[in-house]
Amino acid sequence: xxxxxxxxxxxxxxxxxxxxxxxxxxxxxxxxxxxxxxxxxxxxxxxxxxxxxxxxxxxxxxxxxxxxxxxxxxxxxxxxxxxxxxxxxxxxxxxxxxxxxxxxxxxxxxxxxxxxxxxxxxxxxxxxxxxxxxxxxxxxxxxxxxxxxxxxxxxxxxxxxxxxxxxxxxxxxxxxxxxxxxxxxxxxxxxxxxxxxxxxxxxxxxxxxxxxxxxxxxxxxxxxxxxxxxxxxxxxxxxxxxxxxxxxxxxxxxxxxxxxxxxxxxxxxxxxxxxxxxxxxxxxxxxxxxxxxxxxxxxxxxxxxxxxx
Numbered sequence: 001x002x003x004x005x006x007x008x009x010x011x012x013x014x015x016x017x018x019x020x021x022x023x024x025x026x027x028x029x030x031x032x033x034x035x036x037x038x039x040x041x042x043x044x045x046x047x048x049x050x051x052x053x054x055x056x057x058x059x060x061x062x063x064x065x066x067x068x069x070x071x072x073x074x075x076x077x078x079x080x081x082x083x084x085x086x087x088x089x090x091x092x093x094x095x096x097x098x099x100x101x102x103x104x105x106x107x108x109x110x111x112x113x114x115x116x117x118x119x120x121x122x123x124x125x126x127x128x129x130x131x132x133x134x135x136x137x138x139x140x141x142x143x144x145x146x147x148x149x150x151x152x153x154x155x156x157x158x159x160x161x162x163x164x165x166x167x168x169x170x171x172x173x174x175x176x177x178x179x180x181x182x183x184x185x186x187x188x189x190x191x192x193x194x195x196x197x198x199x200x201x202x203x204x205x206x207x208x209x210x211x212x213x214x215x216x217x218x219x220x221x222x223x224x225x226x227x228x229x230x231x232x233x234x235x236x237x238x239x240x241x242x243x244x245x246x247x248x249x250x251x252x253x254x255x256x257x258x259x260x261x262x263x264x265x266x267x268x269x270x271x272x273x274x275x276x277x278x279x280x281x282x283x284x285x286x287x288x289x290x291x292x293x294x295x296x297x298x299x300x301x302x303x304x305x306x307x308x309x
Contacts, residue, residue, distance in 0.1 A: 093301060
């Protein structure tokens with residue numbers, strides 16, 4: 001029984017679950033502070049992919065056994081161990097909202113550590129201990145996934161979107177607008193070419209040749225509120241950026257100065273007014289494709305991720 005557990009169920013169960021559930025949940029949990037919203041189809045898609053791959057793994061396992069492809073079975077078993085180690089302990093590429101998954105640097109040290117740990121578990125000397133080790137790995141992955149689900153659920157249920165804004169006053173208003181996803185001078189050129197649209201922005205000051213500190217939405221929003229700077233010098237994630245000095249956020253500064261402040265999208269982050277009004281972004285939330293791109297970069301390599309994920 002123990003022998004069968006160590007050879008058959010582990011690789012069939014572990015590899016699909018870690019790739020499509022465990023590591024994606026870990027990524028979302030670690031970056032929940034910088035994810036504006038989650039696409040409604042994200043979790044159903046991940047579950048479907050997990051179940052489909054599990055079925056495929058069962059079929060592949062039966063084929064391997066039918067034709068005696070022992071070395072291929074060992075390879076899948078080793079890959080399962082390696083992905084657990086890189087997914088939960090020593091990520092090969094650590095991406096956050098400030099770095100696209102295909103641009104995340106490869107961590108050679110973590111790669112060596114993962115190889116050493118995976119090979120140690122896999123060597124023949126530990127053959128008798130392997131069933132217990134595999135049960136421990138599955139328990140480790142399961143507990144981490146439960147913690148991730150709890151953290152994500154708490155964050156999503158407590159971060160209520162208020163869906164309302166203050167009415168504009170006759171005078172003395174300050175508007176901070178973000179043309180997210182529009183690069184270069186495209187926004188200015190549009191205003192110059194579209195006269196009715198330009199009339200709507202009459203009175204606004206337009207600054208030319210201004211470069212954001214990051215092409216990512218959350219990081220560029222933080223630059224608007226904290227001032228344009230290279231956040232990567234002091235922070236690894238956007239949560240660390242937002243939590244660095246909330247009292248210096250532009251929203252809190254003008255709110256403390258007597259303005260009635262309402263926010264939109266990412267601008268609500270760490271805004272301290274308990275009676276605040278907020279309207280969430282209408283943009284599509286993070287989806288399964290993007291989450292899997294980050295997961296692949298974490299467990300294998302960012303070089304396997306396509307550009308523009």
